[in-house]
Amino acid sequence: GAGVSQSPSNKVTEKGKDVELRCDPISGHTALYWYRQSLGQGLEFLIYFQGNSAPDKSGLPSDRFSAERTGGSVSTLTIQRTQQEDSAVYLCASSFDSNYGYTFGSGTRLTVV
Amino acid sequence: AQSVTQLGSHVSVSEGALVLLRCNYSSSVPPYLFWYVQYPNQGLQLLLKYTSAATLVKGINGFEAEFKKSETSFHLTKPSAHMSDAAEYFCAVSDLSNFGNEKLTFGTGTRLTIIP
Numbered sequence: 520g521a522g523v524s525q526s527p528s529n530k531v532t533e534k535g536k537d538v539e540l541r542c543d544p545i546s547g548h549t550a551l552y553w554y555r556q557s558l559g560q561g562l563e564f565l566i567y568f569q570g571n572s573a574p575d576k577s578g579l580p581s582d583r584f585s586a587e588r589t590g591g592s593v594s595t596l597t598i599q600r601t602q603q604e605d606s607a608v609y610l611c612a613s614s615f616d617s618n619y620g621y622t623f624g625s626g627t628r629l630t631v632v
Numbered sequence: 633a634q635s636v637t638q639l640g641s642h643v644s645v646s647e648g649a650l651v652l653l654r655c656n657y658s659s660s661v662p663p664y665l666f667w668y669v670q671y672p673n674q675g676l677q678l679l680l681k682y683t684s685a686a687t688l689v690k691g692i693n694g695f696e697a698e699f700k701k702s703e704t705s706f707h708l709t710k711p712s713a714h715m716s717d718a719a720e721y722f723c724a725v726s727d728l729s730n731f732g733n734e735k736l737t738f739g740t741g742t743r744l745t746i747i748p
Contacts, residue, residue, distance in 0.1 A: 523675070552735060561740035562676075562722065575735070610675060620666055621736065623675035 521545075523624035525611050531630045532601055540596040540627045544613030551594050552614075552621060553586060557607040565609075568594065601631045634659040634725045638739035646747045651695075651710040653742045655723030658704065664726040665706040666736065667697055671719045679721075682706060693717070718746045 524543040532538050544551050553565040564578035568588040579585070583601075588594040598605055608628050612621035639654040657663055664683050668676040680691025687699040693716075697708045706723060720743045724736040 554738075562738040564735055564737070567735050612676075620678040620681050621676075623668075623677070625673075625675040 523611055523613050523622050525609075525624035525627050527627060528625065529628045529630075531632060534603060534631055535600055537597065537599045538601055538629065540598075540609050540611075540629070542594045542596070542611030542613075542624060544592065544594070544611070545615075545622055546592075548613035548615050548622070549591070550614040550616075550621075551588055552612045553594070553596050554610045554612065555607045556610055556626070562610065565596070598629075601629075603631045605629060606631045634663060634737050636723050636725050636737055636739040638721075638723050638742050640742055641740065642743045642745065644745040644747055645713045647715055648712050651708070651713045651717065651744065653708040653721050653723075653744065655697075655706045655708065655739060656704050657706060657723075657725045659725055665697075665699060666724040666726070667691065667695070667706075667708050668722045668724060668738075669693075669719045670722065670741075676722060679708070713746050715746050715748065718744055720744070 526541045549570045551568045554562040555565055556562050566579055566586045567575040583599045586596045608626040610623055610626045612623045614621045635658045637656045645651055666681045667679040669679050670676045679695050680689045680697055682689050682699045690696045695710045697706050699706050720741045722741045723739040726736050
């Protein structure tokens with residue numbers, strides 16, 4: 520597609536449930552990033568995929584968070600046993616060469632009630 | 633590790649006035665620097681980037697930024713504010729020394745309000 524596509528755009532879930540957030544990057548972009556944006560906060564790095572290399576998971580806040588990227592394209596961010604503090608906008612970005620900037624998706628707004 | 637500090641979480645300017653959004657960075661190596669804009673309920677859009685070429689960088693929508701190594705700054709300016717400039721602006725730095733993992737580190741953002 521022409522841009523980075525994220526789905527769903529909004530998700531409301533009950534505390535304790537698992538959620539999956541999807542990111543479809545721009546075709547040909549080898550790098551894919553997940554960030555989290557909480558109310559009044561900056562962007563918090565979560566995880567980074569580059570080609571076939573092992574992902575950089577250093578930003579994942581707990582072992583309830585995981586992500587995968589299948590076939591070097593679509594990525595899924597999974598949050599298990601969601602907590603209220605997980606409520607945030609989850610942004611995905613992709614890049615052919617990250618030193619020239621990312622292209623961001625519109626994000627998934629997650630609300631845990 | 634690199635970091636970015638944005639001075640002023642909220643900035644208000646009158647329509648037609650100068651816009652100045654401040655960003656200072658910390659990096660042990662020459663950085664790449666970026667400004668992104670986020671309009672309500674949208675993702676982030678790249679405004680401009682500095683990648684070690686010209687120190688004065690021009691971006692979209694009439695914005696520009698100047699890289700000043702001596703001041704470790706990369707402030708964003710626009711000569712005349714327009715109502716459509718109301719948004720949140722993020723400064724970001726990329727760590728060139730971490731080849732293969734060029735993730736961006738973002739500032740906490742500055743919300744720009746334009747007063748009619």
